[in-house]
Amino acid sequence: MSVESRAAAARKYNQAADTDISIYEQDAEFIYTDWEIKDLNVAVYCRVSTDSDEQATSFALQRVTYEEYVAKHSNWTLVDIYADEGISATSYKKRDDFNRMLQDCKDGKIDMIITKNVSRFSRNVVDCIGLARELLHAKHKVGIFFQEQGINTLTHGNEMILTIMAAIAQAESNLKSESMLWSIGGRFQRGQFLTPTNNLLGYYTDKEGNMQIEEEGAKTVRAIFKAFLAGCSLTKIAFLLSLYQRPTAKGNLYWSNGSVRNILQNEKMCGDVVAQKTTTVDVYSHRAVKNRGQKRSFYKRDHHPAIVSRKEYVQALMILKSKRNSPYFNPDYIIQVVREGLLAGFIPVNPAFGGYSPTHYMGAFEAAEIASPPVSGEAVDIKNAIVARIQEFSHSALASITITNKKLKFNQDCVSFFGEAQYVEILFHPTEWLLAVRRTTAENKNAVLWDTKPISAVHLCKTIYTFCGWEPQIGYKAMAGFFVRGDEKLLMFDLSNAELFIKEKMKDITINENGEEVSIIKQVISFFTPESWDDFGKGCPAHAAAGRRWLAHTLGDWRVDAPAESAPGFDSYETIPTDKEILFSDEETISQSFGMYLEAKNPIQSEVTVNA
Numbered sequence: 001m002s003v004e005s006r007a008a009a010a011r012k013y014n015q016a017a018d019t020d021i022s023i024y025e026q027d028a029e030f031i032y033t034d035w036e037i038k039d040l041n042v043a044v045y046c047r048v049s050t051d052s053d054e055q056a057t058s059f060a061l062q063r064v065t066y067e068e069y070v071a072k073h074s075n076w077t078l079v080d081i082y083a084d085e086g087i088s089a090t091s092y093k094k095r096d097d098f099n100r101m102l103q104d105c106k107d108g109k110i111d112m113i114i115t116k117n118v119s120r121f122s123r124n125v126v127d128c129i130g131l132a133r134e135l136l137h138a139k140h141k142v143g144i145f146f147q148e149q150g151i152n153t154l155t156h157g158n159e160m161i162l163t164i165m166a167a168i169a170q171a172e173s174n175l176k177s178e179s180m181l182w183s184i185g186g187r188f189q190r191g192q193f194l195t196p197t198n199n200l201l202g203y204y205t206d207k208e209g210n211m212q213i214e215e216e217g218a219k220t221v222r223a224i225f226k227a228f229l230a231g232c233s234l235t236k237i238a239f240l241l242s243l244y245q246r247p248t249a250k251g252n253l254y255w256s257n258g259s260v261r262n263i264l265q266n267e268k269m270c271g272d273v274v275a276q277k278t279t280t281v282d283v284y285s286h287r288a289v290k291n292r293g294q295k296r297s298f299y300k301r302d303h304h305p306a307i308v309s310r311k312e313y314v315q316a317l318m319i320l321k322s323k324r325n326s327p328y329f330n331p332d333y334i335i336q337v338v339r340e341g342l343l344a345g346f347i348p349v350n351p352a353f354g355g356y357s358p359t360h361y362m363g364a365f366e367a368a369e370i371a372s373p374p375v376s377g378e379a380v381d382i383k384n385a386i387v388a389r390i391q392e393f394s395h396s397a398l399a400s401i402t403i404t405n406k407k408l409k410f411n412q413d414c415v416s417f418f419g420e421a422q423y424v425e426i427l428f429h430p431t432e433w434l435l436a437v438r439r440t441t442a443e444n445k446n447a448v449l450w451d452t453k454p455i456s457a458v459h460l461c462k463t464i465y466t467f468c469g470w471e472p473q474i475g476y477k478a479m480a481g482f483f484v485r486g487d488e489k490l491l492m493f494d495l496s497n498a499e500l501f502i503k504e505k506m507k508d509i510t511i512n513e514n515g516e517e518v519s520i521i522k523q524v525i526s527f528f529t530p531e532s533w534d535d536f537g538k539g540c541p542a543h544a545a546a547g548r549r550w551l552a553h554t555l556g557d558w559r560v561d562a563p564a565e566s567a568p569g570f571d572s573y574e575t576i577p578t579d580k581e582i583l584f585s586d587e588e589t590i591s592q593s594f595g596m597y598l599e600a601k602n603p604i605q606s607e608v609t610v611n612a
């Protein structure tokens with residue numbers, strides 16, 4: 001039957017009884033088959049989930065099948081076959097051909113899309129229904145025909161069925177994803193790690209699937225570590241690698257700071273492997289975030305041959321977390337603990353070193369097994385007496401330290417206490433929350449210039465804030481305790497009794513000499529006392545014990561200059577040559593350690609390669 005005759009037969013005329021209303025009814029069959037008899041520009045969308053050889057064959061068969069299928073309909077014109085290989089269906093944002101098809105729909109080139117089933121189109125309910133509605137209600141209407149389900153969005157009433165089928169497809173995708181993740185997690189537990197090397201500099205995978213060192217790339221890796229541990233910046237290393245045309249893992253000849261950092265942070269360079277360093281937020285966005293405990297991580301030591309030693313790798317990590325441009329930065333810094341005297345249990349700190357977390361400081365302290373200072377009950381306890389805090393009175397001119405989340409600052413009274421001293425060493429006690437300052441010399445790699453200028457110490461301040469449970473947006477001020485016995489001098493700050501302060505910018509309106517209003521921005525500092533100070537002091541014995549006052553009174557030898565010693569598990573690193581030492585050493589030494597250290601203004605010939 002022709003289109004015209006079917007249309008005529010579909011119209012039925014009814015005259016309503018006793019009325020002048022004429023009713024035309026359309027045949028339901030005509031509505032259902034309308035899209036099949038019109039001339040339509042048809043697009044086909046097909047997809048395979050992986051890019052394996054078997055799936056590639058399946059993909060080719062789909063193309064042939066759809067070409068034959070479209071050719072059977074005389075009123076259909078094939079616009080194109082849009083296809084994505086190896087792309088997930090949970091989101092369409094990264095499917096290039098899918099998005100090209102949507103653009104052609106917007107441009108009016110397509111009337112209907114044909115796809116095998118709902119899961120081929122999208123396994124995300126929101127995307128599937130949203131796109132179907134968007135295409136159906138666009139200026140140029142486009143339908144979607146799902147073959148297996150027999151659903152066509154051009155047919156009225158199919159949206160509910162499509163929603164149900166899309167929800168089923170999404171649920172199947174979720175179950176499949178969870179099953180795969182469970183399987184992968186099981187492999188990790190058995191020590192079976194996924195270690196592709198196609199984008200890993202210095203390694204290749206042998207026929208047995210094991211990681212092996214690729215020597216040419218390994219030369220670059222070793223050179224990067226040697227340069228960095230010698231004090232060379234990421235920028236300088238990246239510049240020199242680019243200058244001397246050392247290829248990255250992908251074969252690029254341009255290096256960025258980030259690409260150098262990635263080499264230094266990659267545990268595979270020291271022979272270890274970590275599984276699940278990142279975790280996927282959900283199966284729809286595929287957005288990966290750093291795994292901070294959301295899932296279990298798996299660490300395997302000595303998984304494969306190492307390019308650099310674990311000692312070099314660990315120190316590189318610590319230096320990366322430090323403020324390397326600080327004048328106080330000590331790349332050889334390790335946690336050590338004072339074991340005797342008035343400072344027993346204190347750890348000398350480096351203001352610029354950020355490689356250690358509070359957990360490390362606590363671990364070193366516990367490993368050192370320092371006995372707690374004796375607390376005697378013989379201290380004078382005056383009945384009904386309390387010790388008033390000096391902070392409750394005027395104390396602006398007294399020796400004090402102010403600490404923010406970025407800086408430490410000692411006032412003039414603190415500086416004057418040590419007389420002519422030029423350098424001091426700062427120490428921290430992780431369980432008593434005490435900060436101590438003692439005199440030292442410039443030879444001490446943790447020495448700090450002793451003046452009233454703020455000391456930039458982001459990582460140290462973060463550690464102190466963590467131990468004390470302080471709020472990062474608030475500053476703290478602690479009074480100094482003076483310890484003097486003969487030539488021995490020591491400042492000690494009880495951080496558990498610190499005041500709080502907040503710096504605020506406030507606008508002040510003044511009248512200038514011309515009688516005009518002028519607004520001036522002023523910084524106002526407001527001080528607050530902690531809630532724990534409601535008792536207005538402590539009992540005398542407790543006060544005498546706090547801040548080691550009673551220990552100082554009873555201890556025969558303070559040993560204020562007692563050296564710190566390594567704690568078990570925190571061994572010293574080998575001495576690393578400085579950048580200056582390498583740059584000004586002989587030519588042979590330069591070539592052996594890192595040929596690219598020569599200044600760019602006097603470059604070596606381009607054919608010279610890095611020797612490591």
